[in-house]
Amino acid sequence: MVVFALTYHSCRVSLRVHQNPIGKTNEEHVNSVPKIIAQRLLLGLLTLFVVSIIIFTAVNMLPGDFAQAILGQSATPEAVAAIRRDLGLDQPPITRYFTWLAGVLQGDLGTSFAQANFASFVGEDSGTRTTVADQIAPRIKNTxxxxxxxxxxxxxxxxxxxxxxxxxxxxxxxxxSNVFTLTSISSPEFFVAYILILFLAVLNPWLPSLSNIYDGMAFSDRLEKTMLPALALTLVVTAHMMRMTRAAIINLLASPYIEMARLKGMKPMRVIVHHALPNALAPIINVVALNLAYLVTGVVVVEVVFVYPGVGQLFVDSVKIRDIPVVQACCLIFAAVYILLNLLADILSILSNPRLRHPK
Structure with missing residues (x-):
């Protein structure tokens, strides 16, 4: 996850427009907005393509072999080769990558190795293989x-x-508040999760320690079982958003229009909410989008601790058994969500600029 996050951030350009460049009119700036948005969309697609290459390469470099794992150490080379042939693992990596990419572009994430019926052993393909999409769909809904x-x-x-x-x-x-946020951001996720379990589920049995939700569960029961992992994630992501909001507002408090509002006798809270906050939206939107992306892409540890049946738990289980198609699909979904929310933050930052929305 760090790899594609750094890759994408290295490509990003500052979106703040402080003043009109010399020689450019407001009309030219307005006309440039769709162009900037189109550039961000193209950059996002290019980034996702590069990330897909990294994902495929990294996943296929994982130690171990699925065919060997499913048959055991006593398996004959012929049996292992037959399984690899059924799964397409005997093909060159470049062929397997483009086959996988073509399937993804058509909405086909592949077939789970763990749920496959191998033609080499049943005589023919029974056609009852479980697709990756079938496995991920309920999990991503939970996440x-x-x-x-x-x-x-x-x-x-x-x-x-x-x-x-x-x-x-x-x-x-x-x-x-600064000490609280710095403490929460400095603590590992699993530590925060276990502390919450200790105080809110063991010493004080107010909330369930395991989040074993399922389809058809009542909304109130689902919400109750989701509360502990939600609180753990809240403590982790609050610090970034709180400190950015504080810093963005403080940077504007010395502005002339803020001083004018104070001289008019406005209350401090009204000055901040009605005058400082709207002009601090761009950095706040960016940090909120990053943390929302983290809530989808960074939930692996929390889902494992609370046994929450989400994509993160499925990802860990699939890595253990070398179920390559599921691992690749999970990584690609994480990357796509991260990039999509970053693009959304970029677009909202552009549209939140008054010079672009209200040209003179």
Whole structure:
């Protein structure tokens, strides 16, 4: 995940427009907005293509062999070769990559190795193989539900905390909130998760420690079982959003229009909410988008700790048994979500610029 995150961030260009360059009119700036958005979309597609190459290469470099693992150490070379032939693993890597890429472009993520019926042993292909999409569909729904619950809690909490920290800058509240956020961001996810389990499920049995949700479960029960992993993720992502909100607002408090608003007798909270916050949206939108992407792509540890049946848990289980198509699909979904939300943040940052939205 770090590889494609760094790859994508190295390609990004600052989107803030502080003033009109010499010789350019507002009309030229307005006309450039669709062009900038188109460039970001093309850059995102190119990044996703590069990431797909990295994913395929990295996954196929994993130690071990699925055919050998499923047949055991006593398997004959002929049996191993037959399994590899059924799975297409006997083909050159370049052929397998383009076959996989062509399937992805058509919406076919492949067939799970672990659920395959091997023609070499049953005499013919029974046609009952489980596709990767069939395995991932319910899992991604669960992961998105967890991410949604976390976002509903974390985003308003972090932005509100950042606004209050900026309003009461250098006060005891500001110092305590900074210590709290720095502590939460410095703690590993599994540590935060186990601390929550200890205090909220073991010592005080208020919430279930295991998030064993399933299809057809009542919404209230699903929400209750999702609350602990959602709280763990909230503590992890709050710090980034809170500190960025605080810093962005404080940077604007010395602006002339803020001073004018104060001289008019406006209350400090009104000055921040109605005047400073709208002009600080661009960096806040970016950090919120990054953390929303993390809620989908970075949930592996939390899902494993709470045994939550999401994409992260499926990813770990598939790595253990070398189920290459499922691992590749999970990685590609993580990458696509990350890039998509970054593109959305870029576009919203462009559209939130008053000079582009309201030309004179």
């Amino acid at each position: 998105l539900f967890l991410a949604g619950v976390t976002a509903v809690i974390a985003v308003p909490f972090a932005i509100g905390l950042g606004i209050l920290a900026a309003l009461y800058r250098n006060s005891a509240f500001d110092k305590v």
